[in-house]
Amino acid sequence: MQVLSYTEENYIKGLFQLTIEAGDKTEAGTNEIASHLGIKPASVNDMLKKLKDKKLIQYEKYGKSSLTKEGKKLAVDIVRKHRLWETFLFEKLAFSWDEVHEVAEQLEHIQSKKLIDKLDQFLNYPSADPHGDPIPNAKGELVIEARKSLVTEEVGHTCKMVGVKDNSAAFLQYADSLGLAINQRIKIKSRQAYDDLMEIEVKGVRNRISPKFAEHIIVVCNDCNKQH
């Protein structure tokens, strides 16, 4: 397994997030990758050629890009490191939910297999990071449960929050203020037909939230599964 540069790692991880992890797509375009990484399309184009040469992605001129098996393996490994570090920061160093991501962006690039395996052990092999995202195991296996967005949840159902789609501090702080956290139960009380505002109940407290906000809360719902 080849060793990538800091920058190459970020491209591979970005492509993973845009395809496999997004769930609904298997490939991503040059401009899309560029805006995701905050880099100009011309620069991305250069890197795509390089990653193709290294057999980490599939790419043809004017076509979309996708990870090869090897590329995916490397990407999952970076995601594993990122989430284990976030868990460490949250659980052991008392970082708050919205502070862990930025530091993990740096820590995810530390190269030491032993370090990450020992960290995993130290944290008692966690299955999810502080945002509820699943942590791949040492073999690179990623268990993706049946998840959905809160915005699609039905009135009357009670679901459990398992993650977020937005990691910005603004979003996370807003979520906090509503009592929302990983593993928090959420009951959908009503949905206003006119503007789609949802009324939710969290720890006995009711609040109304926008579809834009609800869109970014990921939940699992037993009620949905029952009456499938």
Add this chain to the structure above:
Amino acid sequence: MQVLSYTEENYIKGLFQLTIEAGDKTEAGTNEIASHLGIKPASVNDMLKKLKDKKLIQYEKYGKSSLTKEGKKLAVDIVRKHRLWETFLFEKLAFSWDEVHEVAEQLEHIQSKKLIDKLDQFLNYPSADPHGDPIPNAKGELVIEARKSLVTEEVGHTCKMVGVKDNSAAFLQYADSLGLAINQRIKIKSRQAYDDLMEIEVKGVRNRISPKFAEHIIVVCNDCNKQH
């Protein structure tokens, strides 16, 4: 306080090690810095000009280099991070003595004041790393005790090991095999006049060691201090 690149940090740290930390010098030459960092003198020369522009070092053409106050502050901070991470790896993740340095070389460059302060707290504000080297506090204060090399120790004295001067795995493993570790008491039994081999006693076991080896073991000695 300016933010340095990964590379600039390594130069500043290297110069710190060659001057202030070596104890016996206040400045270092271009070739000396080059061989310490494993970089060619021509490249070092470029960087010295750049660091001078940033007011981190004093340097004149054909002269030696030394850290400015600002440069020293930055260097001490990197050393603090390096040693806190080594302590973390050793104490919390069960890394062995000779494995921590390599990984800490990467971790020392992570940029987050909060991270390092929290780590310090998590480790209960340690004063020395696994090799016995002092850890600067959050204010950048570095307590340097009166230390000496084992090779200069007198026969009959009992001293305490507090550090090493060589961090290579070969050296550290050799030290381990002799029962040597931080805070380990060492008694000097004799010194052979012909070849300067020293006989030491560690945990009741006697061994003979070369001056080359003894040179790299750092000790503090109460017996020496008594008869000042």
Add this chain to the structure above:
DNA sequence: TATAAATGTTAGACTAACCTAACAAATTTT
């Protein structure tokens, strides 16, 4: 003190990772 050796500098080149500006292809809209 003249010469040799060691030390330090400069010039020119290279790579990785980025950029802007101009252009080309593909897709969408009219």
Add this chain to the structure above:
DNA sequence: AAAATTTGTTAGGTTAGTCTAACATTTATA
């Protein structure tokens, strides 16, 4: 199907950090 828009590529530059080869200065030695 033509035009407009979006998407992607190319050419040519820049910067940081490295190198080699040639040259200059300082220091040590004969």
